[in-house]
Amino acid sequence: MILGKGHLMASKSSQQMNGSILSSSNDALVYTTMCVVGLPVEVQVKDGSIYAGIFHTACIERDYGVVLKMARMIRRGINTEGLVGEAIIDTLVVLPEDLVQVAAKGVMLPSDGHPGDIFNEDKAAISYVSGTVQPPNFDCEREVKLNSAKLHEDDRRRSTEEALVDGQQKSMIKSEGCVEAGNHNRPPVEKAISNGFKTTSACPPDNSEQTKDKDCGVPCSVEEASSTVNMDDERQVVQYGLQEEQNASTNHQRQSEETLVREVQCSVSPNMVQMVRSVTTMDIGAFDPHVKPGSVKTEKVPCEVPLADGCSGPSSLRIEKVEQLRNAMVTPLDVPSSNPSTPSPSSADFPSVSSLSSVPPATDSVISKSAICNQSSKEFKLNPGAKIFSPSSMNLRTSTPTVSNVDQVVDVSTLPIVDAQPGVQFNHPIPHAGLPVKYAPHSNLAAGNGGSYPQNPQHSGAVDQDRMKYYGWRFNI
Amino acid sequence: MEPSTINDDFAVGCVLSIRTTFGEEIQGEEGSKSGPRQNIRLLKANFIKDFTLLGQSEDPLDVKKCVLDINVLRAREEAAIRQAELDAERIGIGVTAEAQSIFDALSKTLPVRWDKTVIVVMNEVRVSSPYLPENVSGGTPAANDRVKKVLELERRRLQVRNLAQ
Numbered sequence: 001m002i003l004g005k006g007h008l009m010a011s012k013s014s015q016q017m018n019g020s021i022l023s024s025s026n027d028a029l030v031y032t033t034m035c036v037v038g039l040p041v042e043v044q045v046k047d048g049s050i051y052a053g054i055f056h057t058a059c060i061e062r063d064y065g066v067v068l069k070m071a072r073m074i075r076r077g078i079n080t081e082g083l084v085g086e087a088i089i090d091t092l093v094v095l096p097e098d099l100v101q102v103a104a105k106g107v108m109l110p111s112d113g114h115p116g117d118i119f120n121e122d123k124a125a126i127s128y129v130s131g132t133v134q135p136p137n138f139d140c141e142r143e144v145k146l147n148s149a150k151l152h153e154d155d156r157r158r159s160t161e162e163a164l165v166d167g168q169q170k171s172m173i174k175s176e177g178c179v180e181a182g183n184h185n186r187p188p189v190e191k192a193i194s195n196g197f198k199t200t201s202a203c204p205p206d207n208s209e210q211t212k213d214k215d216c217g218v219p220c221s222v223e224e225a226s227s228t229v230n231m232d233d234e235r236q237v238v239q240y241g242l243q244e245e246q247n248a249s250t251n252h253q254r255q256s257e258e259t260l261v262r263e264v265q266c267s268v269s270p271n272m273v274q275m276v277r278s279v280t281t282m283d284i285g286a287f288d289p290h291v292k293p294g295s296v297k298t299e300k301v302p303c304e305v306p307l308a309d310g311c312s313g314p315s316s317l318r319i320e321k322v323e324q325l326r327n328a329m330v331t332p333l334d335v336p337s338s339n340p341s342t343p344s345p346s347s348a349d350f351p352s353v354s355s356l357s358s359v360p361p362a363t364d365s366v367i368s369k370s371a372i373c374n375q376s377s378k379e380f381k382l383n384p385g386a387k388i389f390s391p392s393s394m395n396l397r398t399s400t401p402t403v404s405n406v407d408q409v410v411d412v413s414t415l416p417i418v419d420a421q422p423g424v425q426f427n428h429p430i431p432h433a434g435l436p437v438k439y440a441p442h443s444n445l446a447a448g449n450g451g452s453y454p455q456n457p458q459h460s461g462a463v464d465q466d467r468m469k470y471y472g473w474r475f476n477i
Numbered sequence: 478m479e480p481s482t483i484n485d486d487f488a489v490g491c492v493l494s495i496r497t498t499f500g501e502e503i504q505g506e507e508g509s510k511s512g513p514r515q516n517i518r519l520l521k522a523n524f525i526k527d528f529t530l531l532g533q534s535e536d537p538l539d540v541k542k543c544v545l546d547i548n549v550l551r552a553r554e555e556a557a558i559r560q561a562e563l564d565a566e567r568i569g570i571g572v573t574a575e576a577q578s579i580f581d582a583l584s585k586t587l588p589v590r591w592d593k594t595v596i597v598v599m600n601e602v603r604v605s606s607p608y609l610p611e612n613v614s615g616g617t618p619a620a621n622d623r624v625k626k627v628l629e630l631e632r633r634r635l636q637v638r639n640l641a642q
Contacts, residue, residue, distance in 0.1 A: 031543045032517060038554030040561075046524075048499055054557045064521065069554070070561035088565045100497070102519040109515060 026060070033058050036104045043068060043092075044100040048077025053092055055104065063096030492532040498524050504531065569594065572606075575635070579608045582631035587624065598624045608632075 041055045043066060053071025058064065071092035494504035503518060567584065569577055569591045580596050583589045589598050596604040602616035602624045609632075610625045 029519075031545070032519070034545050034550065036517060037550045038552075038557050040557060044499070054554060054561055056554065064519065069558055070565065087570070088561075088568070100499070100521055100524045104517045106514045107517045 029064075030060060032107075032109075033060060035107050035109055036102070039104050039107060041066075041068070041102055041104040042074070043071075043094055043102050045077065045094060045098045046100055047098075048075075049073055050075040050077075051089075051092055051094075053089070055102070056091070059096070065096040065099055066094050066102055068092040068094070488533075490534050490536045491530055492534055494529040494531055495520070496526045496528070498526050500526075566590065569596075576606065576608055578635055579604075579628070579631060582635065583624075583627060586627060604628065 036055045037057070039055055040052065043051045043053070045051070050073070051068060051071045052074045053068030056067045056069045058066045068089075069091060071089040072087065494502065496502050497520070503520070567580070569580060570593075572580075572591075572594050576594070576596070580589060580591070583596065583598060583604075587598050588600070589596055590600075591597070592603070594606055596608065598604065599616065599620055602620050603614050604624065605612045605614070608628070610629050613621060613625045613628060615621070616624070
């Protein structure tokens with residue numbers, strides 16, 4: 001039961017606790033719980049003791065239990081030992097059967113008057129991830145729900161019980177005992193939050209009952225603009241996404257992000273830019289210590305999506321979105337190109353993309369990518385003058401040169417397309433200390449730069465040899 | 478009252494006066510300040526002894542208009558934990574309430590910290606139990622005298638306050 005100003009805001013019966021359908025009252029409970037996170041609260045337990053601490057997380061799935069940080073007893077209950085306010089408890093886990101009430105003062109309940117409707121923005125981003133790679137008539141809403149359901153399932157499996165309140169335990173737990181003032185190690189907040197929140201699915205798995213603005217308390221609305229993206233834009237996004245993977249291996253990752261932003265802005269809608277930009281930030285900056293995440297606008301994750309899936313938190317949502325983008329890059333391979341200036345993507349032209357499709361789960365691929373990024377940065381340190389050159393990546397570009405770093409990119413219109421046949425001399429760069437190691441043979445592109453260099457096999461190798469010398473000249477530093 | 482029946486009787490928006498099993502009374506505050514900030518209480522229904530319906534109002538919480546920023550919440554928690562750590566350092570362990578009061582009073586004007594049960598002022602002057610002016614030691618003569626004077630004033634103030642109570 002949630003009381004605010006004496007008003008009953010929401011109530012949750014024991015019957016509903018066992019149900020799988022999330023009621024609007026449960027939404028209110030989840031939302032209120034999220035609003036209380038980080039605030040100083042007072043928790044009363046069944047023996048009458050009252051503890052004051054910082055609200056860290058809660059378990060809402062079956063019953064209601066809370067976790068406090070830096071808690072201390074402010075009122076002793078019946079048959080309770082210990083001095084009031086004597087010791088600081090680093091992490092206090094209050095089990096559901098022990099919890100009586102939680103009181104918080106001055107809780108801000110954001111309404112639509114707040115700037116930046118994070119819920120709707122991020123929901124739109126999710127819809128773009130699924131919508132941009134599908135035909136315009138694709139059911140974006142259904143895709144969002146399916147992905148949410150998948151997220152729920154994955155996070156339930158992954159969730160740990162470190163910060164969760166276990167309803168099956170018998171007694172109240174004081175984890176890690178008391179702590180000396182000013183000397184303690186605080187577990188990662190993100191992990192605790194991501195593992196702590198558990199609730200039933202915010203979006204019921206029964207998609208037939210879902211509408212765009214249904215009254216489930218979860219803004220599952222899907223932006224209609226996502227479905228209006230034409231095929232060219234989708235391909236552009238895919239191409240730029242592939243290009244982004246290449247740039248991820250360079251040391252100028254932030255510049256690449258900005259470049260990608262400019263590129264995307266040339267051809268896609270602003271909303272899509274936000275999604276791609278956000279995913280790019282997650283894809284690179286989140287796992288690369290050299291790149292400061294949020295060089296562009298950072299993505300804000302709504303509380304209801306991670307809560308709905310079993311409390312995985314934003315980290316799993318990020319992984320999900322990265323995977324979405326990868327799937328997006330893989331999916332439209334068969335889409336015919338209507339732009340004659342750019343090569344038609346096909347399975348033959350995207351050997352690296354097919355390898356991309358066989359990439360292990362998103363988490364591993366992102367981690368491997370970060371390893372590549374780290375490796376590239378390390379290599380860059382070894383040879384500061386080295387530049388990463390990817391001739392096959394030129395096929396993805398439009399005729400308009402858009403990348404600002406001229407040293408790294410050659411104008412597509414002036415360059416031929418490299419033959420995909422193995423063993424051709426041009427695959428091996430002109431030996432020079434300045435050439436980057438990442439300039440990998442075409443046949444090994446998947447292992448080199450993360451495998452995303454589409455090629456056009458229509459040009460002869462002899463011509464390409466000369467042109468590769470040209471490449472070498474251009475990149476001979 | 479069974480939880481299932483309790484839930485059937487409650488309706489969102491009701492203004493209630495609730496008595497818990499601990500004897501605590503919770504009721505709405507008429508004339509409470511309006512605005513987005515509210516006092517929230519999450520109460521388990523099985524600890525409600527009885528309640529009284531005072532009136533009916535609109536649901537103050539509209540989940541359709543909910544917006545949340547996880548990053549803000551995390552930052553808020555981080556800041557709160559840091560502040561709590563600083564506050565925890567101010568609390569002496571194994572000291573009397575009077576000693577804590579003296580420490581709090583000294584901290585208003587001087588940089589102080591606890592060294593077990595000894596109050597360390599300006600990292601040089603030490604005030605040990607029973608925290609009288611004659612228990613001040615260490616530091617330069619000027620610092621020592623200053624701490625003694627402040628300690629005398631604070632003890633006098635605390636005595637007046639205790640007498641007033």
